[in-house]
Amino acid sequence: MAGATKSALWDIRPLPDLRGVQCQGRPIEDEGGSMPGTIELRTDRLLLRRHVMEDAAPLHEGFGLDEAMFEYSGWNPYATLEMAEGTVAEYIASYADPRAYAWAVEHDGRLVGTVGAYDYDAEKSTIEIGMSIEKASWGQGFATEALAAVLRYLVEDEQIAAVIAWCAADNVGSRRALEKAGMVLTQVEKDALVIGDATFDKLDFEYRANEQKRRSGRQTVLVNPQ
Numbered sequence: 642m643a644g645a646t647k648s649a650l651w652d653i654r655p656l657p658d659l660r661g662v663q664c665q666g667r668p669i670e671d672e673g674g675s676m677p678g679t680i681e682l683r684t685d686r687l688l689l690r691r692h693v694m695e696d697a698a699p700l701h702e703g704f705g706l707d708e709a710m711f712e713y714s715g716w717n718p719y720a721t722l723e724m725a726e727g728t729v730a731e732y733i734a735s736y737a738d739p740r741a742y743a744w745a746v747e748h749d750g751r752l753v754g755t756v757g758a759y760d761y762d763a764e765k766s767t768i769e770i771g772m773s774i775e776k777a778s779w780g781q782g783f784a785t786e787a788l789a790a791v792l793r794y795l796v797e798d799e800q801i802a803a804v805i806a807w808c809a810a811d812n813v814g815s816r817r818a819l820e821k822a823g824m825v826l827t828q829v830e831k832d833a834l835v836i837g838d839a840t841f842d843k844l845d846f847e848y849r850a851n852e853q854k855r856r857s858g859r860q861t862v863l864v865n866p867q
């Protein structure tokens with residue numbers, strides 16, 4: 642609908658306490674330093690790992706061909722197999738920068754999603770986060786579980802002061818996952834997102850570490866550190 646303005650849905654429900662969520666991390670290669678970047682993270686049900694080129698086909702098929710995956714971003718980096726290959730190649734190249742993060746999310750050995758953190762601002766010590774879960778796996782808590790592990794890793798282990806995120810107000814799944822993972826709504830920007838023919842309010846979120854915990858250093862258990 643041309644020029645449609647969609648308004649926020651303000652359902653207020655109690656959020657579960659995820660402070661006890663545990664994950665184990667394994668540094669990749671021999672980095673071993675204090676900023677190992679995209680390491681493997683394990684949660685109860687998920688493996689978060691670095692991308693490999695073989696991810697391109699499932700990302701194209703499960704994400705790039707499904708309009709629901711980019712309804713609220715207008716951005717489809719997996720639209721063709723060639724684009725998916727280019728995007729995965731960029732993810733892999735980004736591992737050279739320890740402040741760029743790109744995880745493939747696996748459940749039962751299958752790629753079900755992605756989590757990325759990018760645009761690190763060294764001065765402010767902030768980074769932006771984004772995630773996607775294939776439609777067939779929506780509503781099982783995967784985004785919440787993956788996000789909770791990544792947020793904790795970024796602020797407690799990687800010592801980044803604040804992780805920021807945004808979503809369209811109508812993207813209820815995204816908003817709920819961000820909130821349930823512990824992010825706090827900081828701002829509503831009226832009609833700030835124009836995606837195709839639709840205009841949405843933009844919701845800004847932030848996750849800050851408990852300063853004491855952040856200063857106490859690494860929380861993730863490193864398995865077999867070299």
Ligand SMILES: CC(C)(COP(=O)(O)OP(=O)(O)OC[C@H]1O[C@@H](n2cnc3c(N)ncnc32)[C@H](O)[C@@H]1OP(=O)(O)O)[C@@H](O)C(=O)NCCC(=O)NCCS
Nearest residue numbers: 710773774779780781782783784785808813814815817818
């Ligand atoms: C947003 C997204 C990552 C959520 O993934 P998910 O694994 O389904 O999220 P979770 O299962 O952790 O769900 C979190 C909450 O949102 C709810 N939810 C999920 N999808 C929903 C939807 N389409 N409509 C309404 N509620 C939804 C879940 O029920 C859950 O809430 P509850 O526990 O109160 O019931 C997924 O829908 C997606 O990839 N969308 C396309 C890409 C995108 O928009 N990414 C976000 C950009 S900011």
